[in-house]
Amino acid sequence: xxxxxxxxxxxxxxxxxxxxxxxxxxxxxxxxxxxxxxxxxxxxxxxxxxxxxxxxxxxxxxxxxxxxxxxxxxxxxxxxxxxxxxxxxxxxxxxxxxxxxxxxxxxxxxxxxxxxxxxxxxxxxxxxxxxxxxxxxxxxxxxxxxxxxxxxxxxxxxxxxxxxxxxxxxxxxxxxxxxxxxxxxxxxxxxxxxxxxxxxxxxxxxxxxxxxxxxxxxxxxxxxxxxxxxxxxxxxxxxxxxxxxxxxxxxxxxxxxxxxxxxxxxxxxxxxxxxxxxxxxxxxxxxxxxx
Amino acid sequence: xxxxxxxxxxxxxxxxxxxxxxxxxxxxxxxxxxxxxxxxxxxxxxxxxxxxxxxxxxxxxxxxxxxxxxxxxxxxxxxxxxxxxxxxxxxxxxxxxxxxxxxxxxxxxxxxxxxxxxxxxxxxxxxxxxxxxxxxxxxxxxxxxxxxxxxxxxxxxxxxxxxxxxxxxxxxxxxxxxxxxxxxxxxxxxxxxxxxxxxxxxxxxxxxxxxxxxxxxxxxxxxxxxxxxxxxxxxxxxxxxxxxxxxxxxxxxxxxxxxxxxxxxxxxxxxxxxxxxxxxxxxxxxxxxxxxxxxxxxxxxxxxxxxxxxxxxxxxxxxxxxxxxxxxxxxxxxxxxx
Numbered sequence: 001x002x003x004x005x006x007x008x009x010x011x012x013x014x015x016x017x018x019x020x021x022x023x024x025x026x027x028x029x030x031x032x033x034x035x036x037x038x039x040x041x042x043x044x045x046x047x048x049x050x051x052x053x054x055x056x057x058x059x060x061x062x063x064x065x066x067x068x069x070x071x072x073x074x075x076x077x078x079x080x081x082x083x084x085x086x087x088x089x090x091x092x093x094x095x096x097x098x099x100x101x102x103x104x105x106x107x108x109x110x111x112x113x114x115x116x117x118x119x120x121x122x123x124x125x126x127x128x129x130x131x132x133x134x135x136x137x138x139x140x141x142x143x144x145x146x147x148x149x150x151x152x153x154x155x156x157x158x159x160x161x162x163x164x165x166x167x168x169x170x171x172x173x174x175x176x177x178x179x180x181x182x183x184x185x186x187x188x189x190x191x192x193x194x195x196x197x198x199x200x201x202x203x204x205x206x207x208x209x210x211x212x213x214x215x216x217x218x219x220x221x222x223x224x225x226x227x228x229x230x231x232x233x234x235x236x237x238x239x240x241x242x243x244x245x246x247x248x249x250x251x252x253x254x255x256x257x258x259x260x261x262x263x264x265x266x267x268x269x270x271x272x273x274x275x276x277x278x279x280x281x282x283x284x285x286x287x288x289x290x291x
Numbered sequence: 292x293x294x295x296x297x298x299x300x301x302x303x304x305x306x307x308x309x310x311x312x313x314x315x316x317x318x319x320x321x322x323x324x325x326x327x328x329x330x331x332x333x334x335x336x337x338x339x340x341x342x343x344x345x346x347x348x349x350x351x352x353x354x355x356x357x358x359x360x361x362x363x364x365x366x367x368x369x370x371x372x373x374x375x376x377x378x379x380x381x382x383x384x385x386x387x388x389x390x391x392x393x394x395x396x397x398x399x400x401x402x403x404x405x406x407x408x409x410x411x412x413x414x415x416x417x418x419x420x421x422x423x424x425x426x427x428x429x430x431x432x433x434x435x436x437x438x439x440x441x442x443x444x445x446x447x448x449x450x451x452x453x454x455x456x457x458x459x460x461x462x463x464x465x466x467x468x469x470x471x472x473x474x475x476x477x478x479x480x481x482x483x484x485x486x487x488x489x490x491x492x493x494x495x496x497x498x499x500x501x502x503x504x505x506x507x508x509x510x511x512x513x514x515x516x517x518x519x520x521x522x523x524x525x526x527x528x529x530x531x532x533x534x535x536x537x538x539x540x541x542x543x544x545x546x547x548x549x550x551x552x553x554x555x556x557x558x559x560x561x562x563x564x565x566x567x568x569x570x571x572x573x574x575x576x577x578x579x580x581x582x583x584x585x586x587x588x589x590x591x592x593x594x595x596x597x598x599x600x601x602x603x604x605x606x607x608x609x610x611x612x613x614x615x616x617x618x619x620x621x622x623x624x625x626x627x628x629x
Contacts, residue, residue, distance in 0.1 A: 118605055124583070186312035215423070222587070250560065268423060268425070
C-alpha cells in the first residue's frame with residue numbers, strides 16, 4: 001500500500017510538472033510574440049513621420065520610403081496578377097480533373113513542397129531565367145527589374161493559391177456538381193461559373209494569404225528587383241521595395257537610418273497582420289454560406 | 292414530314308453543341324493541366340537553374356568542394372563546409388529549442404487550457420508565423436543580439452566555455468567537449484546560437500500548429516478509455532496521443548526543419564557572416580542562405596558560380612527534408628482513411 005501511494009504521488013507529481021512546463025512553454029511563446037510586436041511598435045511609431053510617405057530614399061537620413069512603398073506595391077501587384085490566374089487554374093485542375101489520379105496526387109504533393117521551398121533559391125532561379133537573358137540583350141548591363149521581382153514573388157505566391165483553391169473547391173458539395181452536370185452543362189462552365197463562384201470567398205482568402213506572404217519577402221528581391229534610390233513606376237527598371245530598403249538600412253551604421261528602417265518595419269508588419277486578419281474574416285464569413 | 296425534318300435538325304444542333312462542348316472541355320482541361328504542370332516546372336527549373344549556374348564551381352572543385360572550409364575571393368578558392376555547417380548547426384539548435392516548446396504549446400492548447408482560452412491563444416501563436424522574416428531579423432539584430440550579449444552569453448562563456456573572462460575553467464569546460472562548444476572571445480551578440488534561437492522562435496508556430504492539429508485527430512474514445520483506467524493527463528498525452536500521432540508529429544518537425552534550413556533574412560542579421568570555421572556556437576558563422584544574400588550582388592565568375600552551387604545544395608537538402616515531412620504527414624491521413 002505504501003509503495004502504491006508513493007507511485008501515485010510520483011505520477012501526480014510528473015503530471016503536475018508536465019502540465020506546468022507546457023503552460024510555461026506557451027507563455028514563453030507569447031512573450032516572444034509580445035516582445036517582437038512591442039519593439040516594432042515602440043521603435044516604429046517613434047520614427048513615424050510624414051516624410052516617410054512623401055520623400056524618396058535618395059535623401060538618405062532626411063528621406064523617406066515613398067519609392068520603396070510604390071515599388072513594393074508594383075512588385076506585389078505583378079506577383080499577384082501572375083500567380084492568381086495560374087494558381088486558381090492549377091488548383092481547379094487538382095480538385096476537379098485530377099483528384100485521386102496519380103499525376104494529380106504528385107503535383108499536390110510537390111506543390112506542398114514548393115510552399116516551403118527556400119525563397120532565396122527561387123530568387124536565384126528568376127535571376128537565371130529573366131535577369132541573365134535581359135542582361136545579354138542589353139549588351140552586358142545587368143538589368144535587374146521590378147518585373148523580375150514580381151515573377152519571383154509570383155513563384156512564392158503560386159503554391160499558396162493552388163493549395164487554397166484546391167482545398168476550397170473540394171469542400172464544395174458534390175451534389176452541386178451532379179445537379180449541374182445532369183442539366184447538361186459542360187464541365188468548364190460548371191468549374192468556372194458554379195464551383196468557383198461557390199468557393200469564391202475561399203479563393204479570395206488564398207489570394208490574400210499569398211499577398212501577406214509575399215509582401216514580407218526580402219531574399220528573392222535582392223537579385224531580381226535589386227533596389228533603386230529614385231522613384232520609378234516602370235517595371236522594366238530597377239525597383240526598390242520596402243523589405244529590401246529595411247534590410248539595407250538596418251545594415252547601415254547610421255542611427256537615423258535605423259529609425260527609418262524601424263518605421264518601415266512597423267508599416268510592413270501592420271500591413272501583413274491586417275491582411276491576415278482580413279483573410280480570416282473573409283473565410284469565417286464563407287463558412288456559413290455552404291449549408 | 293415537316294416534323295421529321297425539324298427533329299433531325301434539332302439532333303444535328305444538339306450533336307454539334309455536344310461536340311463543341313467536348314472540344315471546349317478538352318481545351319479547358321489542357322489549359323488547367325498546363326497551369327498545374329507549372330508547379331512542377333518551377334521546382335525542376337529552380338533545381339536546374341542553380342545546378343547549371345553552379346556547374347563551373349562543381350567542375351572546378353569536384354567532391355572536394357563539400358569538405359573544404361576555404362573561402363578566399365583573393366585566390367578564388369571556395370569550399371562549402373563553413374556555410375553548410377552553419378546552416379545545419381543553426382537549424383539543429385533551432386529544432387532542439389523549438390521541438391519541446393512546440394510540444395508544450397500543442398499540449399497546452401489541446402489538453403490543458405480552459406476551452407475559452409484555446410482559440411485566442413492559438414491565434415496569437417499563429418500570429419508569430421505571419422510576421423515577415425525581415426522583422427525577426429531586425430528584432431534579432433537590434434534587440435535580441437544585444438540582450439543575448441549582455442545577459443546570456445557572459446554566463447555561458449564563463450560557466451561552460453573554455454575561454455572565460457577570468458581565465459578559470461569550470462569543471463565542465465575542462466573535462467567535456469562543452470568547453471569548446473561555448474568558448475568564445477567574440478564580444479558581440481551575433482553567433483550561431485543567437486541565429487538558432489531566432490530561428491526557433493520562427494518555427495515554433497509551424498511545428499506547434501501541426502502538432503495541435505494532429506493531436507485533435509486522436510479518437511476521443513481512445514483518450515477516454517485511458518482516462519477511465521485512471522491515467523493522468525500527461526500519461527494520456529505521452530502514451531496515447533503521441534504514439535498515435537507519431538508520424539505526423541515527426542512530419543511537423545521536419546516541416547519546421549525545412550523552414551529553418553532555407554530561412555535567409557532572420558539568419559543573415561544575427562549570424563555575423565564570418566566565413567571561417569569555428570567549433571564554438573558562440574562565435575559568428577555563415578549559412579548558405581546568408582552567404583548568398585550577402586555576396587551574390589557583388590560576386591562574379593567562380594564566386595558567383597560557387598554561390599549558385601551552394602543554392603543547389605540547399606535546394607536539394609530542403610527538398611529531401613520537406614519530402615520526408617510531407618510523406619510522414621500523409622501517413623496519419625491514410626490511417627484515418629482520408
